Structures are given as C-alpha cells and as structure tokens.
Amino acid sequence: MNKQVPHHVEKAMRFEYPHLAEHAKKKHPISHKTIFYMKEYGPHSHIISTIVLQSLKVLLFAVLISSFGGLALERVKETVLSILPFVILLPALNDMAGDFGSVVASRFSAMLYEGKIVGKWMNNKELNTLLFQLIVVGVVVSMLAAIGAVIISQLHGIAISPQDALKVVGITIIDIVVLVMLIFLASIIAGIYFFKRQEDPNNFLIPIVTSIADVANIFVLCALVLFFF
Amino acid sequence: MHIFDNNFREIFISQIVSMAVGMLAGFVLAFYTGNLLLLPGLLIVLPGFLELRGAISGAFSSRLSSGLFLGVISAKTFNTRLIRSNLVASFVLAIVASFVLGLIACAFTYLLSGIFFVKLILIAVVAGVIANFIEIPLALFSTFYLFRKGHDPNNIMGPFILSTGDLVSIISLAIAMVVI
Numbered sequence: 001m002n003k004q005v006p007h008h009v010e011k012a013m014r015f016e017y018p019h020l021a022e023h024a025k026k027k028h029p030i031s032h033k034t035i036f037y038m039k040e041y042g043p044h045s046h047i048i049s050t051i052v053l054q055s056l057k058v059l060l061f062a063v064l065i066s067s068f069g070g071l072a073l074e075r076v077k078e079t080v081l082s083i084l085p086f087v088i089l090l091p092a093l094n095d096m097a098g099d100f101g102s103v104v105a106s107r108f109s110a111m112l113y114e115g116k117i118v119g120k121w122m123n124n125k126e127l128n129t130l131l132f133q134l135i136v137v138g139v140v141v142s143m144l145a146a147i148g149a150v151i152i153s154q155l156h157g158i159a160i161s162p163q164d165a166l167k168v169v170g171i172t173i174i175d176i177v178v179l180v181m182l183i184f185l186a187s188i189i190a191g192i193y194f195f196k197r198q199e200d201p202n203n204f205l206i207p208i209v210t211s212i213a214d215v216a217n218i219f220v221l222c223a224l225v226l227f228f229f
Numbered sequence: 230m231h232i233f234d235n236n237f238r239e240i241f242i243s244q245i246v247s248m249a250v251g252m253l254a255g256f257v258l259a260f261y262t263g264n265l266l267l268l269p270g271l272l273i274v275l276p277g278f279l280e281l282r283g284a285i286s287g288a289f290s291s292r293l294s295s296g297l298f299l300g301v302i303s304a305k306t307f308n309t310r311l312i313r314s315n316l317v318a319s320f321v322l323a324i325v326a327s328f329v330l331g332l333i334a335c336a337f338t339y340l341l342s343g344i345f346f347v348k349l350i351l352i353a354v355v356a357g358v359i360a361n362f363i364e365i366p367l368a369l370f371s372t373f374y375l376f377r378k379g380h381d382p383n384n385i386m387g388p389f390i391l392s393t394g395d396l397v398s399i400i401s402l403a404i405a406m407v408v409i
Binding site: 046047052056058059060067069070071074075077081087088089091092093094095096098102103109129133134136140141142144149151153157193211214215218 | 237244247248250251252254255256259262266269274276277279280281283284285288310311315321325327329333334337341347382388391392395401402
C-alpha cells in the first residue's frame with residue numbers, strides 16, 4: 001500500500017525548500033551526497049557565490065604558498081635557467097610532486113578509514129609497499145625524464161658535458177626521493193591529526209600535501225642545483 | 230604484499246604520460262627563457278599559475294561529475310543554470326586568484342630587487358583568462374564525453390587536467406608575455 005507523502009515533503013524533495021532537505025532525507029531513501037549537492041547548488045542557492053566563496057580561501061592559500069616556491073626560484077633564476085634541462089624538467093617535476101601528493105594523501109585517508117593504521121605506522125606493510133612503489137616509480141620516471149631533457153637540450157643546440165648530464169640526472173633523482181619522503185611524512189602527520197579530530201582527512205590532506213609537495217620540490221631543486229653547480 | 234602489483238602499474242603508466250606532457254610544457258617554457266630572465270618576478274608567478282589551473286579546472290570537473298552522477302545535471306545539454314553558473318564562477322576565480330598572484334609576485338619582486346613591475350599583475354590576469362578560455366571548455370567537454378561513454382570522469386579527469394593544465398598555462402603565459 002502506498003503511503004501518502006505529505007505536501008511539504010514533496011516540495012522539499014523537489015528542493016523548493018532547501019531547509020527541509022534533512023526532513024526529506026529521513027522520509028525518502030535519498031543519499032546524503034544528493035542532499036548536500038542540492039543544498040549547495042540547488043534552485044534556491046546562489047551557485048556562483050557558493051563556489052567562489054568556498055574555493056577562494058583554498059585557492060589564495062595555494063597561491064601564497066606557491067609564491068614562496070616562486071620566490072626561491074626567482075632568487076636563483078640565473079643558475080637554474082642557464083641549465084636548460086632543468087627548465088624542461090621544471091613543470092614535469094612539479095606535476096609529479098603534485099600527483100604523488102594526491103596519491104599518498106588519498107590512499108592514506110582510505111587506510112585510516114579502513115582501520116588499517118593501528119599501532120606503529122612505520123610497521124604498516126601496505127604503507128611501506130606504497131612508499132617503495134612511489135620511490136621506484138619516481139626514480140625510474142625521473143631518470144628517464146632527465147635523460148630526455150638532456151637529449152632535447154643537445155638537440156636544441158645547447159652543449160652539455162657528460163659530467164653536467166650526470167649531475168642533472170642525479171639531482172632529479174635525489175629531488176624525487178626526498179619529495180616522496182616529505183610527502184609521506186606530511187600525509188601521515190596531517191592525516192592522523194585530522195582523523196583524531198574526527199574530521200575527514202580527504203577534505204584537507206590533498207590540498208595541503210600537494211601544496212607542500214609543489215613548494216618543497218622547488219626548494220629542494222634550487223638547493224641541489226646551487227650545491228652541485 | 231608484492232611491490233610490482235596493479236597499483237604499481239597504474240601509477241607508473243600515469244606518471245609516464247604525465248611526465249611526457251609536463252616535459253612538453255617545459256619544452257615550450259625553454260623557448261621563453263630569455264623573457265623569464267628579462268622580466269623580473271615572472272618566475273614567482275610560474276608555480277602558483279601552474280597550481281591554479283589544476284585547482285580551478287579540477288574542481289570544476291569534479292563538481293560536474295558529481296552533478297552528472299547524482300542526476301542533477303543532464304548529460305544531454307550544456308545549457309543549464311548549474312553549468313552556466315559553474316562557468317562564470319570558474320572565470321571569477323581565475324581572475325581574482327590571478328590578480329592576487331600577480332600582486333604577491335609584484336610585492337615580492339619589489340622586496341627582492343626594488344623594482345616595481347606592475348605589468349606582472351596584468352600578465353598574470355591576461356594569462357589566467359586565456360588559460361581558462363582553453364582549459365574550462367576542455368574540462369567541460371571531456372567530462373561530458375567520458376560520462377556519456379560510461380566512464381567515471383573522476384578517475385581520468387584529475388591527471389588529465391593537471392597535465393594539460395601545465396601545457397595550457399605555459400602557452401597562455403607565453404602569449405601574455407608577448408602581448409603585454
């Protein structure tokens with residue numbers, strides 16, 4: 001027998017009354033995600049201001065953090081820009097740092113929710129495997145990229161001595177290994193912190209860890225270039 | 230647990246693709262090293278600018294994917310209030326964030342070298358608008374295309390946006406440098 005749905009619930013289900021969404025959720029099998037989405041972007045919300053206001057804070061934070069990385073780059077620009085392979089590698093390494101940051105952050109958040117992080121995290125097999133996987137991928141891919149960048153530079157007419165080519169490959173590999181370690185440390189510390197505060201690490205870890213990874217990449221790269229060249 | 234498992238393969242392949250596109254962006258950047266050396270503060274803008282593209286277009290694509298999966302956005306039409314508002318919001322975000330980025334770079338350049346290079350703000354904003362004009366429609370059509378083909382855009386759009394975003398950002402920055 002069909003139960004009569006009250007008029008106000010029907011209206012709430014059509015999202016004409018966003019404040020009644022919670023009530024509608026109790027009456028009908030509607031997911032929390034749908035209710036949340038409609039509350040944020042439904043017919044009665046101002047979508048543009050909702051998006052702009054919510055995103056702007058995180059964006060400005062990311063812009064500010066990245067600018068510090070840019071500042072480090074600007075200070076050593078003569079050295080960095082004089083070594084063409086690093087100019088070619090810069091966006092790719094930045095990309096890789098961000099990608100690794102999001103992989104570790106999302107995987108560690110999932111592990112926390114699944115209750116896989118119990119006791120000492122250093123002894124966690126799954127975490128150790130992920131660390132080794134990222135180090136192996138990082139070393140292989142960055143080595144290939146560095147060799148590729150050296151070849152492109154040679155083709156571009158910039159002569160690079162074998163010694164400098166080795167330095168470029170070495171610096172790129174060291175940069176990625178240091179970054180993977182930093183990303184892991186940042187994800188674990190921040191992840192456990194937010195999880196203990198009963199907040200969803202998914203909402204915080206990816207922006208925080210990728211910003212840290214991007215800036216750390218530039219700082220580590222600049223430091224290594226200055227040290228070796 | 231084995232290290233060379235499915236996860237390893239997925240991460241490895243995605244990184245190879247990402248690295249190749251990133252190097253293409255670097256190759257474009259290499260053509261403009263002269264401008265980078267000549268224009269003060271442009272390297273301060275660069276990391277933030279690359280970050281912005283992924284953040285704005287990635288979030289845009291993610292919102293669209295959620296809407297498509299929830300059935301709030303129809304996969305048949307682009308002309309809805311929700312999509313139009315998302316497009317406007319992404320441009321507002323790009324302009325405001327690029328302006329702030331230019332302002333920060335301008336302030337840092339002044340502190341670093343005593344040069345007050347106001348054009349840096351204009352370069353950041355113009356490049357931000359150009360990059361958005363390319364990247365946002367790309368994100369919109371790709372998300373819809375993937376959804377219509379039965380794929381989950383969330384799994385593909387993240388790395389896709391990040392990689393294409395770098396290339397588009399550097400090309401836009403180069404155009405803005407030349408124009409201004």
